[in-house]
Each structure stands twice: as structure tokens, then as C-alpha cells.
Amino acid sequence: MPHLHISEFKEIKFPAQEGGVSFNFIADNINHEEEKLISVTVEDDVFFLLVKEEENRSLLKTDKLTRPASIYNVHKALLAYAKLAELKIISSNVPEHQKNVHLEEVSALKKIEYFASNFQIDKEIRVEVGFGSGRHLLHQAANNPDIMFIGIEIHRPSIEQVLKQITIQNLNNLLVLDYDARLFMELIPSNIVGKIYVHFPVPWDKKPHRRVISTSFIKEANRVLKVGGKLELRTDSENYYAYSYETFISFNKTTLHINKNKDIAISSKYEDRWKKMEKNIYDITMINEEESELLSLDGDFSFFDVKLSSDDILKLDKNIAKFDGGFIHFERSYRLNDGVMLRISIGSFDRPEHLYLIVKGNEAKYFPSLPLKSKSNLLAHEYLNGILHG
Numbered sequence: 001m002p003h004l005h006i007s008e009f010k011e012i013k014f015p016a017q018e019g020g021v022s023f024n025f026i027a028d029n030i031n032h033e034e035e036k037l038i039s040v041t042v043e044d045d046v047f048f049l050l051v052k053e054e055e056n057r058s059l060l061k062t063d064k065l066t067r068p069a070s071i072y073n074v075h076k077a078l079l080a081y082a083k084l085a086e087l088k089i090i091s092s093n094v095p096e097h098q099k100n101v102h103l104e105e106v107s108a109l110k111k112i113e114y115f116a117s118n119f120q121i122d123k124e125i126r127v128e129v130g131f132g133s134g135r136h137l138l139h140q141a142a143n144n145p146d147i148m149f150i151g152i153e154i155h156r157p158s159i160e161q162v163l164k165q166i167t168i169q170n171l172n173n174l175l176v177l178d179y180d181a182r183l184f185m186e187l188i189p190s191n192i193v194g195k196i197y198v199h200f201p202v203p204w205d206k207k208p209h210r211r212v213i214s215t216s217f218i219k220e221a222n223r224v225l226k227v228g229g230k231l232e233l234r235t236d237s238e239n240y241y242a243y244s245y246e247t248f249i250s251f252n253k254t255t256l257h258i259n260k261n262k263d264i265a266i267s268s269k270y271e272d273r274w275k276k277m278e279k280n281i282y283d284i285t286m287i288n289e290e291e292s293e294l295l296s297l298d299g300d301f302s303f304f305d306v307k308l309s310s311d312d313i314l315k316l317d318k319n320i321a322k323f324d325g326g327f328i329h330f331e332r333s334y335r336l337n338d339g340v341m342l343r344i345s346i347g348s349f350d351r352p353e354h355l356y357l358i359v360k361g362n363e364a365k366y367f368p369s370l371p372l373k374s375k376s377n378l379l380a381h382e383y384l385n386g387i388l389h390g
């Protein structure tokens with residue numbers, strides 16, 4: 001993660017601009033006065049820089065929760081703030097001039113909103129969940145130019161590696177998403193995907209709620225797959241295979257194909273590793289045979305008049321409200337010049353969404369963008385609206 005170690009943090013006067021970067025406002029953590037968030041806009045990216053003040057030196061880095069699409073924009077923001085506030089930099093991992101052309105110029109990297117808002121493509125779609133080194137995904141995209149591939153991964157270095165390859169190989173049928181694939185599946189339209197590859201997912205033996213394969217994932221997979229579309233799971237873990245088999249077979253009218261040690265066109269990095277160790281590799285392929293209903297998500301994320309006072313809003317700090325279908329956790333609270341800000345996680349327990357809520361007078365808004373329109377987020381919003389309205 002890009003960061004600057006500085007001798008002492010200095011606050012500028014907000015709003016301010018420097019070198020194409022806008023600094024909008026600052027938020028002070030009410031429980032940790034050494035922690036502040038600076039709101040930044042660079043081109044279309046809106047995110048926070050995080051300040052951690054320590055006795056002899058302070059840290060300025062990107063806030064994980066609002067991380068922007070382009071690392072280059074974070075570099076730009078860090079350097080611009082340092083210049084504007086005349087900070088003394090002790091050490092840094094931010095390149096002063098060099099820019100990451102691959103990340104900045106590649107349009108293959110999409111934000112989740114791109115897929116969530118009326119996503120339509122005039123080609124067959126195939127999705128790879130957790131592409132890792134990208135060997136399988138890149139091979140598929142290069143060999144099937146008429147199919148649009150979507151690669152989903154949460155490990156940033158893997159994403160950057162694949163983006164570089166997309167540029168080098170000049171591929172225009174591969175989109176990449178830095179997001180939890182389980183939530184992605186809840187948001188895209190029904191009956192549009194030809195294949196979903198889940199190759200060597202993390203088995204999460206001790207934290208099964210983090211597994212990609214689950215009842216809700218299979219339900220969504222059946223919904224988004226076209227008739228005849230396939231979900232292909234490949235795993236070296238006998239445990240994960242057994243768990244997945246049980247989960248798949250609990251669905252009615254399911255067609256499954258099971259294979260052991262089947263060779264496929266391209267062996268992934270993990271597969272090579274397991275083959276060298278002479279481990280067995282298990283395959284489950286699920287074929288969807290039914291047309292699904294269209295995705296319908298009613299509701300929006302607007303707020304009624306906020307009736308709760310700022311002080312009462314800050315008292316929500318650290319509370320967790322649970323309700324049928326989800327929860328809201330009020331994780332951190334901040335004071336703004338002209339209001340308050342809360343960091344919240346909302347939605348379903350196994351796939352929560354983290355974001356900020358800004359309240360000024362009787363107006364509330366999510367920051368930096370609206371939650372994704374999933375069933376559990378809409379429920380959480382309804383609940384939150386009720387709390388704020390009093």
C-alpha cells in the first residue's frame with residue numbers, strides 16, 4: 001500500500017486543490033484523535049487518505065475501505081498533499097514521477113458499479129472467480145475472442161499482473177473486477193452467463209463462511225447462467241469437494257458431472273503445484289437447465305429527514321443492530337467541520353459492505369458512493385433510515 005512517513009502532520013485549509021487533486025474535507029475520529037481521514041477527488045476517483053499521527057513521526061496512506069481504482073491516483077494525492085502542506089517526508093514507497101501505465105491506461109479494470117447498473121454485453125459471458133496468476137483466464141480470453149471474459153479477484157498484486165498481460169497481449173475481451181465474487185453474483189442480470197469457473201478456491205477449513213461455494217452462491221449461479229450454462233469447480237481439497245458436493249446436491253433438479261484427475265486445456269499455477277505433489281484433483285460441473293426469473297430489486301437508498309441530533313448519532317458508535325436478513329455495525333465515528341460521519345458495515349453477515357455515512361443537519365448520504373443494490377443492503381438501508389428518522 002502506498003504511504004508516506006512524515007515528521008509531523010499539518011492540516012491545510014479545506015477545500016484546496018493541487019496538481020489535479022482536490023482535497024474536500026477532513027474528518028476527525030472521535031475516539032482516536034490521532035486518526036483523521038482526508039476526502040480526496042482525483043479525476044473520477046473519490047477516496048480518503050488516512051492520517052495516523054504518532055509522537056515522532058506520522059503516517060499518510062490510503063484508506064483501505066475507499067480504495068480507488070487507480071493506485072496512480074493515490075500516489076498523486078499523497079504527493080500533492082505533502083506539497084500543499086509542506087510536509088517533511090522521512091520515507092516513502094511512492095514513486096515521484098514514474099506512473100503505472102498499465103493501471104492507468106488499461107480500461108479493462110472495472111468498478112462493481114459498472115456491472116451492477118444495467119450491465120449488458122452483446123456476447124457470451126464467462127466468469128472466472130479468483131483467477132490468481134490469471135494463467136487460465138488469459139489463455140481462455142486469448143483463445144476465445146468472441147466471448148467476453150470477466151475475471152474477479154480480491155488480491156491486488158494478481159490483478160495488476162493480469163492487467164499488465166491484458167495490455168501486452170492486447171486483449172479486448174477481458175474485464176477485471178477487484179471485488180468479492182459472491183456479491184458480484186447477486187447483482188448481475190439473470191440468464192446471461194455461459195460459464196463460471198471456480199478453480200482451486202481457498203478451502204477455508206476453519207472459516208467456512210468465507211468459502212466461495214455456498215448455498216447462496218449456487219442459487220445465484222443458477223440464476224445468472226443461461227440454460228445449458230455451466231459452473232465448473234476444480235479443487236485439490238477432498239474436504240472442499242465433499243462439502244461442495246453436499247451443497248450442490250441439496251438443490252432440486254440439479255445436473256452434476258463429477259470427475260477425478262481430469263486434464264483441462266491449461267493447468268493453473270495451483271494445479272501445477274498439486275500435480276507435482278501427486279494430489280488428486282476433483283471436478284464438479286453443474287449444468288443449469290432452467291430459465292430464471294429476471295432480477296428484481298425494488299427500493300432505493302434515499303433518506304427521509306434526519307431527526308436524530310449529531311450527538312445522538314455519535315452515540316450509535318460501536319453498536320450492532322441485527323434484523324431479519326442482515327445487520328448494521330456502527331464501526332467508527334468522526335466529527336466534520338459541519339456534521340458527523342460514521343463508518344458502517346451493512347448487509348448480510350457473510351458478505352457485508354463497508355462504507356461511510358455523512359450526516360449534515362437533516363440530510364444524510366452514503367460516501368463515497370451508494371451501497372450496491374443487493375437485497376440485504378436495501379433491508380439494511382430501510383433499517384438505518386428508521387433509526388436516523390427517529
Ligand SMILES: C[S@@+](CC[C@H](N)C(=O)[O-])C[C@H]1O[C@@H](n2cnc3c(N)ncnc32)[C@H](O)[C@@H]1O
Nearest residue numbers: 130131132153154155180181199200268269270
Ligand atoms: C488458491 S487461489 C487459486 C488461484 C487460481 N484460480 C489458480 O488456480 O491458480 C484462490 C484465489 O481466489 C481468490 N479469492 C478468494 N476469495 C475470493 C472472493 N470471494 N472473490 C474473488 N476472489 C477470491 C484469492 O485471492 C486467490 O487468488
